[in-house]
Amino acid sequence: MDYARFGISRLDSYLGGGLDRNTINLLIGRSGIGKTILAAHWAAEGAKNGETVIYISTTMNKYNCKNYLGDFSFMKDLYEKIHWRFIRIEPKYLLPMSKEKVREALEATYGMRGEEVDRVIFDSCTDLEKTLADVVLYRRAIRYMADLAYKYEFTSLWVEEAPMNGTWSDTKNLVETAIFMNILRIPDGYIRAMRILKKYRSMHPLEWFPYEITKEGLIVKEGWYVKKDYDYKFKPSRED
Ligand SMILES: Nc1ncnc2c1ncn2[C@@H]1O[C@H](COP(=O)(O)OP(=O)(O)OP(=O)(O)O)[C@@H](O)[C@H]1O
Ligand SMILES: [Mg+2]
Numbered sequence: 196m197d198y199a200r201f202g203i204s205r206l207d208s209y210l211g212g213g214l215d216r217n218t219i220n221l222l223i224g225r226s227g228i229g230k231t232i233l234a235a236h237w238a239a240e241g242a243k244n245g246e247t248v249i250y251i252s253t254t255m256n257k258y259n260c261k262n263y264l265g266d267f268s269f270m271k272d273l274y275e276k277i278h279w280r281f282i283r284i285e286p287k288y289l290l291p292m293s294k295e296k297v298r299e300a301l302e303a304t305y306g307m308r309g310e311e312v313d314r315v316i317f318d319s320c321t322d323l324e325k326t327l328a329d330v331v332l333y334r335r336a337i338r339y340m341a342d343l344a345y346k347y348e349f350t351s352l353w354v355e356e357a358p359m360n361g362t363w364s365d366t367k368n369l370v371e372t373a374i375f376m377n378i379l380r381i382p383d384g385y386i387r388a389m390r391i392l393k394k395y396r397s398m399h400p401l402e403w404f405p406y407e408i409t410k411e412g413l414i415v416k417e418g419w420y421v422k423k424d425y426d427y428k429f430k431p432s433r434e435d
């Protein structure tokens with residue numbers, strides 16, 4: 196099977212090969228955790244394979260994005276091959292909301308025929324959610340966005356900021372893969388780690404796996420983290 200890989204071998208292998216084609220996938224984590232860098236790896240890997248990749252950013256602009264992401268070594272010779280789209284989400288483009296409006300806004304953003312596209316990154320959903328400021332409208336907007344992705348048969352990676360406290364949005368319920376990036380407290384400080392919250396169609400590890408960010412990009416390290424306290428313990432079947 197042809198997976199949409201990240202090009203980070205440990206992560207791809209934990210995902211059973213990579214992201215499944217023609218699915219919607221999510222990176223979620225707090226601000227500064229490495230979501231954009233990981234999404235950029237996935238974009239670069241697609242471009243490296245000659246795929247058509249669109250990276251939609253709602254927060255960066257063409258100058259700071261190139262200065263930032265263009266500097267990582269995994270982006271070498273690939274930055275210009277990615278179709279970067281810098282947009283500002285304005286309520287007036289979306290409201291009153293209809294499927295047609297969302298489709299038109301997205302197609303204008305792609306700037307090419309949907310059939311030609313292989314990978315789309317949307318960074319971030321949080322901006323859309325905050326602009327709409329309504330859970331029902333937001334759910335509809337992402338549903339329409341997903342419908343379009345399935346129709347054009349590309350693979351999507353959405354990025355979402357996890358709230359520092361309070362409940363998570365509905366996005367994770369709609370996607371097929373969700374990867375949660377976090378900072379874990381360990382005896383001698385803090386580490387970055389991620390875990391696969393879900394992935395349809397494959398077995399995946401449940402443990403946290405550590406990663407680092409360097410100027411080379413995101414590096415998944417060896418090994419696992421599990422909580423040192425637990426509530427449940429396995430007991431073999433009762434002997435009668
Ligand atoms: N060149 C670098 N070397 C080492 N660490 C870096 C480098 N560039 C960025 N970082 C680390 O990566 C973090 C930012 O990663 P990234 O931009 O992917 O975050 P994000 O999860 O997208 O955050 P946001 O919600 O603000 O968009 C920085 O806070 C820093 O810790
Ligand atoms: Mg970001």
